[in-house]
Amino acid sequence: MAQVIKERATRLFKVLSEDKEASRRLLWFVISIAVWSGLMLMPTPEALGIQGQRAVALLAAVCIMFATEAIPLPAIGLLIPVYQVMIGGMSTDLVTGWMMSNALLFLMGTLMLVAALSSRGLDKIIALYILTSVGTSVYAVVFGIVAVSALLAGFMSDAAAALMLAPVLGMISIVRDSHDGPVTNLTKLLIFAVGFGAIVGSPYTPAGGARNVIMIDYMQQLADLDIGFAEWTLYMMPFTIIMVGVLTVLLPVIFPPEVEDLRTAVESLRTEVQERPFGLDQAVILVVFAITIVLWLTIGGQFGIGIIAVGAAAVLLVLGVVEWRNYQSDVDWGVLMIYIGAISLGGYTAETGAATWIANSFLDTVRDLGLGEGNLLVMVISFLITGMTSAMSAGATSSVMGPIVLEIGAQAAIPSIVVGLTTALASSFGFMLIVSTPGNAIIYASGYLSASDFIKAGLWAMLSAFAVFLMMLLFYWPLLT
Structure with a gap:
C-alpha cells in the first residue's frame, strides 16, 4: 500500500513539474x-x-x-x-431560494436566444448588413463597427458580440492584400473598434452581461428595489451612446490609419451578405426576438424578465425553428453554474451580516480620508470596482462586491439605484488588460495586438468612460432619481 502511494505521489509530482x-x-x-x-x-x-x-x-x-x-x-x-x-x-x-432567481432565468433565456440567432447565421447576417451600410470611409467604418458591436453587446456578452464581428478580420485581410505597405495602425484600429465597442455596449440593457443581471437581483433582494428593463435602459443608454461617439473619435487618434478608404473591403463584405441565405426560420427567430424585447419593455416588471426570456426560448422550440441540441451545444452552461453560486453568495453575505461588517469597516476608512459621503463616496466605489474587475471577471466582481457596496450606500444614505448602477457600470471598464474581459482575450487572439497596445488604448478609453460616468452621476441620474 505504501509503495502504491509513493508511486502515485511521484507521478503527481512529475506531472506538476512539467505542467506549469x-x-x-x-x-x-x-x-x-x-x-x-x-x-x-x-x-x-x-x-x-x-x-x-x-x-x-x-x-x-x-x-x-x-x-x-x-x-x-x-x-x-x-x-x-x-x-x-x-x-x-x-x-x-x-440557499436554493437564493439560487433560483429571476436573474438566473433571465440569463438562461438570453443565452438560449443568442444561441438561436447564431444557429441560423443571423448574427453574421445582421453584423455584415449594418457594416456594409455605413459607407467606405475608414472613419465611417470605425463608427459602424463600434456601433454594431455596442448594439449587439446590449443583448449578449461582450465576448459573443466580438465573435459575431469576426468578419472584420476578413476586411483586414482584404485591405492588407490590396496595399503594398504595412497597415498596422488600421489593423489595430478596426480590432479595437470591435472589442471596445462591445465593452461600452454591455451596460445599456440588463441583457448586456451577467453583471447587470446580478445587480438587478441584488437590488431586489437586498434593497427591495425593483428596476425593470426599460428603467435600466433609461439610466444607462446615454453612457453607451456617448461612448460610441467618443471611441469613434478617440481610436483613430491613437492609431492613425494608413488607409482612409476601404471600398474594396466593404464591397467584398457586401457580396458575402448577398450570398447568405435568409429564409422562414430566420424570419421567425427575428420576430420572436423583437416581440421578446417589446415584452421586456412593457410587461417585464409584471411577469418578470426572466420568465419572458425562457418563455421565448421555449416558443422557438415549439415552432421548430430551433432544436434542443442547438441550446445544448451553443449555450455556455458553465456560465450558469458560476452565477448560481455568485447570486447565492450575495444572499449569504447579507443574511449573515458579513456584508454589513465589511461595509462598516470600509466606511470607517474612507471617512478618515474625508471621502465617506455623497458623490465622492460613489466615485471611490467606482474606482474600487474598476480595479477589481481588472483582476477578475466583471460578473465575479459584481457578485462579490454587490452586497457590500449596497450596504455601504445604505449606511451613507446614497440611493440604492445609484450604487447598484455604479457597480454594474464600473465593472464594465475593463479596457486596459487582456484578462479584464473575455472580449479583450478574443481580439488579442487575432495575433495583431500586444499587451502594450491595450494599455495605450485602454488608458484613454477608461479615462473617457470615467468622465462620461461622472457627468451622468452629477447631471443626468439626479433628474431620474
Missing part, C-alpha cells in the same frame, strides 16, 4: 484554502459573529479562486451553495 499551469493553479488553490483557514481560526469580531466569520472566510477564498482560476469557475459556483449549507449552517430551502 497545473502547478500555478494548485499553488493558488492551496493559498485560498490557507487564507480561509486563517480567517476561520482568528478570534471572531464581536460585531461579526461566527456565521459572519464563516461568510467572510468564504468570500476571501472565492475572490482568490475567481481571480486566479485555481479551480474551474463552474466548480466554484457549484461549491458555494454546498459550503453555505454544510459549513455555513444555512437551511437548504434558504
Whole structure:
C-alpha cells in the first residue's frame, strides 16, 4: 500500500513539474484554502459573529479562486451553495431560494436566444448588413463597427458580440492584400473598434452581461428595489451612446490609419451578405426576438424578465425553428453554474451580516480620508470596482462586491439605484488588460495586438468612460432619481 502511494505521489509530482499551469493553479488553490483557514481560526469580531466569520472566510477564498482560476469557475459556483449549507449552517430551502432567481432565468433565456440567432447565421447576417451600410470611409467604418458591436453587446456578452464581428478580420485581410505597405495602425484600429465597442455596449440593457443581471437581483433582494428593463435602459443608454461617439473619435487618434478608404473591403463584405441565405426560420427567430424585447419593455416588471426570456426560448422550440441540441451545444452552461453560486453568495453575505461588517469597516476608512459621503463616496466605489474587475471577471466582481457596496450606500444614505448602477457600470471598464474581459482575450487572439497596445488604448478609453460616468452621476441620474 505504501509503495502504491509513493508511486502515485511521484507521478503527481512529475506531472506538476512539467505542467506549469497545473502547478500555478494548485499553488493558488492551496493559498485560498490557507487564507480561509486563517480567517476561520482568528478570534471572531464581536460585531461579526461566527456565521459572519464563516461568510467572510468564504468570500476571501472565492475572490482568490475567481481571480486566479485555481479551480474551474463552474466548480466554484457549484461549491458555494454546498459550503453555505454544510459549513455555513444555512437551511437548504434558504440557499436554493437564493439560487433560483429571476436573474438566473433571465440569463438562461438570453443565452438560449443568442444561441438561436447564431444557429441560423443571423448574427453574421445582421453584423455584415449594418457594416456594409455605413459607407467606405475608414472613419465611417470605425463608427459602424463600434456601433454594431455596442448594439449587439446590449443583448449578449461582450465576448459573443466580438465573435459575431469576426468578419472584420476578413476586411483586414482584404485591405492588407490590396496595399503594398504595412497597415498596422488600421489593423489595430478596426480590432479595437470591435472589442471596445462591445465593452461600452454591455451596460445599456440588463441583457448586456451577467453583471447587470446580478445587480438587478441584488437590488431586489437586498434593497427591495425593483428596476425593470426599460428603467435600466433609461439610466444607462446615454453612457453607451456617448461612448460610441467618443471611441469613434478617440481610436483613430491613437492609431492613425494608413488607409482612409476601404471600398474594396466593404464591397467584398457586401457580396458575402448577398450570398447568405435568409429564409422562414430566420424570419421567425427575428420576430420572436423583437416581440421578446417589446415584452421586456412593457410587461417585464409584471411577469418578470426572466420568465419572458425562457418563455421565448421555449416558443422557438415549439415552432421548430430551433432544436434542443442547438441550446445544448451553443449555450455556455458553465456560465450558469458560476452565477448560481455568485447570486447565492450575495444572499449569504447579507443574511449573515458579513456584508454589513465589511461595509462598516470600509466606511470607517474612507471617512478618515474625508471621502465617506455623497458623490465622492460613489466615485471611490467606482474606482474600487474598476480595479477589481481588472483582476477578475466583471460578473465575479459584481457578485462579490454587490452586497457590500449596497450596504455601504445604505449606511451613507446614497440611493440604492445609484450604487447598484455604479457597480454594474464600473465593472464594465475593463479596457486596459487582456484578462479584464473575455472580449479583450478574443481580439488579442487575432495575433495583431500586444499587451502594450491595450494599455495605450485602454488608458484613454477608461479615462473617457470615467468622465462620461461622472457627468451622468452629477447631471443626468439626479433628474431620474
